Amino acid sequence: MTDHSTHPFRTAPRQPRRHRLVPGLCLALALLTAGSQTQAQGFKRSDAPSVSPRILGNRGLSTELKLAGVQSTADYIVAVVNQEPITHLEVEKRVSRIQESAPAGARLPSGEALRQQVLDALINEKVQLSFARTSGMDVPEAELDAAIENIATQNKITVADLKDRMRADGLDYQRYRDSLREQILLERVRQREVNARIQVSDADVAEFYAKGAEGLGETSYNIAHLLIAVPEGSSPTQVQALQAKALELQQRASKGENFAQLVKANSADTNTRDQGGTVGMRPASRLPDLFVDAVKNLPVGKVAPLVRSGAGFHVVKLIERENSGKATYTQQRARHILIRTTPQLDARAAAKRMDDIRKQIVGGQASFAQMARQYSEDGSAMRGGDLGWTAPGQFVPEFEKALLALQPGQVSEPVVTRFGVHLIQLIERKEVELSEQQKKEAARSVLREQQFEAAYEEWAKELRAAAYVELRDAP
Structure with missing residues (x-):
């Protein structure tokens, strides 16, 4: 594992979590299954x-x-x-x-x-x-x-x-x-x-952990989706045209085109569009069945066949899976280039400089590793920007969102964080089995999250x- 001190844009390292009941399922997904009532950022309420x-x-x-x-x-x-x-x-x-x-x-x-x-x-x-x-x-x-x-x-x-x-x-x-x-x-x-x-006491964790797959048995998914809305009252001809557009986008995404960019240019879901369509890690029980059915047998990073809901046609990509029954989680290996902002170089100017670097990489004029060694102001520069294998949650949110939207080999657009402007390339992903200690930490996280709503x-x-x-x- 690389030295975290050389990567100030990382958050404090934490153990991977198999259930991350983060408040905030996007309104669009909630409305697909909630009828006339809406979700409340994960907080239920009485009347x-x-x-x-x-x-x-x-x-x-x-x-x-x-x-x-x-x-x-x-x-x-x-x-x-x-x-x-x-x-x-x-x-x-x-x-x-x-x-x-x-x-x-x-x-x-x-x-x-x-x-x-x-x-x-x-x-x-x-x-x-x-x-x-x-x-x-x-x-x-x-x-x-x-x-x-x-x-x-x-x-x-x-x-x-x-x-x-x-x-x-x-x-x-x-x-x-x-x-x-x-x-x-x-x-x-x-x-x-x-x-x-x-x-959450150690006794609580021990009791919960002792239940094994029964207590930690639900698989969680982080998906991204692109919505082609079908307005109410659309004619069959109009629906057919919208379906054709959605199918074209699904095929482009399946061939490796940048999913986040497709979402930002085409999705009707304004709640997730700005995040590249991602909704965050969710247990299967808190996702619409039609999305769970689409991704449950899908490899991480792949795009599902077109999905139809009451709102329209969805292009769905599986970003990450945490399979609690098998006690695995998704690790990612990436590299990056960092240009730090200063009073003399603001984020916009740094992003423009980074965009020029990206064009050289994407255009084949230089490799990502070469440009990282030449331009990156992070301690990883000498390794060609290689950050090693990382678990979910180890980077600041802006960086992690951009990383999750990539497929292996893809290069992000310039990403702004409080540390400067980054260019990110995903090298590969893999599923890793949790250690015994990680399983116990995952159980502690689940228990804390279960108590969050009531608290x-x-x-x-x-x-x-x-x-x-x-x-x-x-x-």
Whole structure:
């Protein structure tokens, strides 16, 4: 195993996990099987408004720019949370974003039911943000600057261009910064407070581990999908044309064309499009049956035959499988080139330089290893950028997402992380059997994740019960 100290963009090494019940199944996939009700980022709820709502607020930063708001109307306060107002327009904008991002054919709650769920989500967000601030949590300005520069770079514009687009759309740049700050703060306070409530003893692990395949028997999948939506009421001729388009994309993906790029250029699912169609590792029970059936016998990295759902046609690729029954997980071997950003070289300029390097590699003018030795500013440069074999979760999220979207031999587009700009090539993947210690660590992770939902619900209820919440009628 390579020395982690030479790779600062890696996260702290951890044991591979066979069940990663990460909150956040994309809305599109949830709607395929949920009927008239929607998922809530993995947090279930009763109908009581004091619990985390089914339509949850912002979780994580999107690099897809959606700057246009709803048409301005008369605004008024609909709720006050700890002296902080929630306005009618805030609710309407959130409702609009949910409706716009839902895939064609999806059934959302009725207008008023959706507005109530959104208002409930906003109240919980305000309560949790208030708690975070009073407990001394904050997001440094430098971190916000880096996040905004990353978003601009991913959209191939400068921060100045981003500000210009906001002004043209009548949006306030400072409010945009404040929104990003709140997203980061919410995620941090939830992780800190909820994880602190979860206790897993060695006895719990031993009991769970003793169950063997019965306790750890469900296979998890990380899939990526591309949706060609079929609008309701489409004629047979229109459906046939859409099916032909989807089949062409499926064939292109099967031949090795960059799946993430195909998704970004063609997918109707705006929830996953910006991430190359990936939805993250999910147990089979938390994926639609039609996707599980498509990938359960599929080799990792391959593309399934075309899938049809109520929303349209799906091109589905299996990114990663964690087979708990066989106690295996997917390892990846990759190489990369890193150009660090400086006050003199911002992320956009570094990405342009990296794009020139990529063109030489893809064009066959130089090998990846040669360019890594010549240009990379990482300790792996002397090895041609080779990072060795790594388990899931060892890299920062932006890097890992780009790596998971690649097939062996493919080279990514420039990837921006807080450490600089990377170019990544996947060398190969393989499935590895877990050691006994890794199995026990996997069991501990499963137990913690099983407790997360209940711990979150309890924490959210306590915070809301202690908060001042005043609902107001429309004028």
